[in-house]
Structures are given as structure tokens and as C-alpha cells.
Amino acid sequence: MKKLIIYLSGVLLALSACQKGEINSLNTPVVGGIVVNPSRSDLFNLVTGAESGLRNSFGTYLDGFGVLGREQYRFSGSEPRWTTDMLGGGSKELDNNTFYITNPFAARYQVARQCFILMQALKTTRTEVASDAQKKAFQGFAETLIGYQLLLNINMTDSNGARIPVADNANLGPIITNPGIVLDSVLKFLDAGKADLTGAEVLFPLSDGFAGFKDAAGLLKFNRAIAARVHIYRKNWAAALTALNESFFDLNGPFTKGVFSAYSTNGGDLINPMYLQPNATGEVRVAHPSFATDIIAGDDRITKTALRTSPVSSVGLTGNRDLTLWPTLSSPISIIRNEELVLIYAEAKIQLGQFPDAVVALNRIRTGHNQTPYAGALTTDALITELLYQRRYSLFMEGHRWIDMRRYNRLNQLPVDRAGDDVWSRYPIPMNEANN
Numbered sequence: 001m002k003k004l005i006i007y008l009s010g011v012l013l014a015l016s017a018c019q020k021g022e023i024n025s026l027n028t029p030v031v032g033g034i035v036v037n038p039s040r041s042d043l044f045n046l047v048t049g050a051e052s053g054l055r056n057s058f059g060t061y062l063d064g065f066g067v068l069g070r071e072q073y074r075f076s077g078s079e080p081r082w083t084t085d086m087l088g089g090g091s092k093e094l095d096n097n098t099f100y101i102t103n104p105f106a107a108r109y110q111v112a113r114q115c116f117i118l119m120q121a122l123k124t125t126r127t128e129v130a131s132d133a134q135k136k137a138f139q140g141f142a143e144t145l146i147g148y149q150l151l152l153n154i155n156m157t158d159s160n161g162a163r164i165p166v167a168d169n170a171n172l173g174p175i176i177t178n179p180g181i182v183l184d185s186v187l188k189f190l191d192a193g194k195a196d197l198t199g200a201e202v203l204f205p206l207s208d209g210f211a212g213f214k215d216a217a218g219l220l221k222f223n224r225a226i227a228a229r230v231h232i233y234r235k236n237w238a239a240a241l242t243a244l245n246e247s248f249f250d251l252n253g254p255f256t257k258g259v260f261s262a263y264s265t266n267g268g269d270l271i272n273p274m275y276l277q278p279n280a281t282g283e284v285r286v287a288h289p290s291f292a293t294d295i296i297a298g299d300d301r302i303t304k305t306a307l308r309t310s311p312v313s314s315v316g317l318t319g320n321r322d323l324t325l326w327p328t329l330s331s332p333i334s335i336i337r338n339e340e341l342v343l344i345y346a347e348a349k350i351q352l353g354q355f356p357d358a359v360v361a362l363n364r365i366r367t368g369h370n371q372t373p374y375a376g377a378l379t380t381d382a383l384i385t386e387l388l389y390q391r392r393y394s395l396f397m398e399g400h401r402w403i404d405m406r407r408y409n410r411l412n413q414l415p416v417d418r419a420g421d422d423v424w425s426r427y428p429i430p431m432n433e434a435n436n
Contacts, residue, residue, distance in 0.1 A: 046114060050141075057104040058333065062397060064086065073317050088421050096428035097430070105153055108153045109163075112145070112165035115146050118142045119142050134201050134202070137201055140197035143189050143192045143193035143196060160426050212257070222248070228240045244345055249342070251345065257337065259335045260332035263330055281312060286320065305322060346358045347387055359378070
């Protein structure tokens with residue numbers, strides 16, 4: 001996979017992962033220099049830094065959602081909180097000043113801040129550096145990323161709230177505890193991005209994670225795919241279908257088509273944080289036992305895991321299947337794929353009572369994974385249960401299971417493996433956010 005590269009003052013640099021175009025102190029003189037009469041390489045640097053920043057602490061985000069949603073156990077000799085706090089072991093609760101919330105939450109706002117700096121820089125960009133159409137592409141990309149990053153944060157905290165990102169970092173707005181209002185703000189950013197990407201011309205480079213989506217038309221389809229996801233969270237079923245029609249949704253297309261975060265072992269780049277060596281004993285990700293016991297016989301998605309040579313146990317928990325979704329240190333991590341879009345289509349059709357269309361989509365998933373066509377009841381409840389099964393296995397460990405069970409009020413159906421454990425419904429707002 002091609003690594004992320006930044007262009008700075010015409011010189012090709014390979015910086016450390018945390019510095020790949022990202023401005024770590026966002027109130028420094030460096031920022032002031034970039035936003036006044038920026039060069040083309042300054043703008044490229046900001047874009048590449050924002051894209052690279054999508055990866056920061058994303059492994060922690062996925063690990064946390066996987067544990068909370070009982071998709072996996074995360075065993076770590078150096079970090080017991082994956083099996084104590086995260087599972088509510090005994091009297092343990094989620095801590096508002098701990099890595100599993102503070103790091104991913106802050107990382108998302110860091111990307112948003114970098115995008116606002118990019119948009120500020122565009123205001124003084126000379127036309128010989130970027131034309132109006134090219135500026136629109138920068139702007140639309142930045143707005144799209146801000147919406148996507150805010151979505152991830154409200155996914156974590158739900159009714160504990162989040163702040164709407166603003167350009168003025170010195171005057172942050174209040175924490176909004178109504179997740180619907182926050183999601184509507186996500187859509188506002190995405191809609192603004194859609195407007196700017198329409199008729200735009202992309203000048204800037206993107207990593208191979210955006211292969212097939214590097215021009216304005218592709219980025220617009222990516223934007224609309226994320227919007228479709230938000231619309232089903234908001235139960236705006238018709239709007240979800242409209243967004244799908246503007247995205248890269250293809251009912252008969254490849255499941256893997258989509259946008260990814262790219263990783264590599266090249267010097268200065270980030271390696272995939274979710275890769276662990278099979279049959280490891282110190283740092284381990286194993287599928288929750290229910291992954292294998294609940295799967296329908298013959299379902300080929302069992303291959304997202306692999307039997308270990310011997311089970312691994314920790315603090316009363318045991319697993320015998322390693323995760324195999326990311327087989328190398330250079331494996332990409334999905335941001336959004338066509339398989340999810342097919343499932344969004346099915347969900348919207350179910351909720352609108354258009355059952356024949358929904359069954360066609362569900363059967364596309366079923367037959368694509370070595371299952372027979374759906375033969376169950378044609379009722380909303382039965383079809384939603386079927387949908388949630390398909391989302392569970394199609395989107396395994398991509399950050400959806402916990403949210404799906406929460407939005408359908410089924411968290412009580414997730415397994416509790418030890419006496420005294422809990423299934424949490426949301427993360428706390430980080431302490432430093434609550435104190436601002």
C-alpha cells in the first residue's frame with residue numbers, strides 16, 4: 001500500500017507518523033504562516049495531514065466498540081482495562097479520564113481542527129495556487145472529514161454528548177447532549193461538503209485508501225455514503241435512499257469497493273494497529289465465542305476468524321478464534337464499503353414497508369456469503385432481526401455491532417460472560433471536555 005506522503009516547500013518529506021502533515025500544536029506561529037497566502041504544498045500538507053489523522057487512535061476506537069459490542073475479547077498483558085472497565089467487571093465502570101475514550105475522542109477533534117485550518121488557508125489562497133473550482137474541492141473534502149469525525153465521536157458518547165466543531169478554537173461551543181442534534185450537525189457538514197464538491201476539481205493527492213475516489217465525483221460519492229449511514233441513525237429512511245443513489249452504492253457490485261485508511265511498513269508511515277500475530281499470547285484479539293456459535297452453518301464469514309492452535313484465557317474469559325480481518329501490518333482498514341451500503345438499502349426498505357426490495361438486498365448478502373435465500377416471515381420485526389444478523393457478520397469489527405444493538409434497543413441481548421459484568425450503552429464524556 002502506498003504510504004502517505006506530504007509535500008512541503010517543494011521537498012518530498014517522509015516524517016514520523018504523528019507528524020505527517022498534522023499540526024500537533026494548533027495555536028502556534030506555524031499555523032499563522034500556513035493560513036496567510038499559503039503555497040500549493042502548504043495546502044497539500046494540510047490535506048495529507050487530515051487524511052493521516054483519520055488513523056490516529058482508530059484502532060482504539062475499533063477495539064473499544066468490539067469489546068463493548070461483544071464481538072471480541074481484547075487481552076493485553078500491559079492493559080487490563082480491556083477486560084475490567086470495558087466489560088464492567090465487578091464494580092468497574094467506564095472511566096472518563098482513560099485512554100479508551102480520551103485518545104480517540106481527542107484525535108477526531110484534532111482532524112476537525114486541521115480541516116478548519118485548511119478552510120481558513122483557502123480564504124487567502126491565490127488563484128495561481130488553486131482556482132476557484134480547486135478551492136471548492138479542498139473545502140468540500142475538509143467539510144466531509146469534519147462531519148465524519150464528529151459522527152465517530154457521537155457514536156462513542158451518544159447522550160453524554162459532544163461539541164460541534166467550530167473554526168474558533170478559543171471559543172468552543174457547549175456540549176450538546178441530544179445525539180439527534182449532533183447528528184443533524186454531522187449532516188450539515190456533509191451537505192456543505194456535497195455542495196462544494198459538486199463541480200469542483202481535485203488538485204490534491206490522496207493515499208491509495210481513496211483509490212477510485214480521488215476525484216471530485218468520487219469524493220462526492222464517499223460523502224453521500226457517510227450521509228446515508230447518518231440518515232439511518234436518524235431514522236430518515238427516504239433520505240437514506242436518496243443519499244445511497246448519490247453514493248457508490250451498487251446492489252450487484254463488489255462488497256469490498258469503498259474507502260479505506262491505508263497503512264504500510266514503509267519508514268515513517270503507520271502500520272495497521274489492528275494486526276496481531278496469529279496464536280499470540282501476550283497481546284491478543286479473539287472473537288467472542290458467540291461469533292462462532294451463532295453463525296449459520298456454511299456462512300463463509302466465519303473466515304473473518306481462524307481457530308487458534310490452543311485457546312487463550314484471561315480473567316475468566318476464553319476465546320479460541322483469532323481475528324483475521326487484517327492479515328498483515330499493511331492491511332487497510334475500512335471506512336465505508338459497498339457491503340454496508342447494500343445493508344443500509346435493505347434497512348431503509350424494511351422500515352418503509354417495501355419488503356420485496358428489502359429481501360432482494362438481503363439475499364444479495366446471503367447468497368454472497370454462501371447462504372440460501374431468505375425464507376422467513378415478511379414482517380418488520382423478522383426482517384430487522386435478519387438484517388441485524390447480516391450486519392453483525394458482514395460488518396464484523398468495523399465499528400457497527402454495538403451501535404446497531406443500541407439503536408434497536410437490543411443491548412440486553414448481548415452476552416454477559418461473568419457475574420457482575422455489564423453491557424455499557426455509551427462512553428462518558430472525557431474529563432477534559434467536561435471541564436472546558
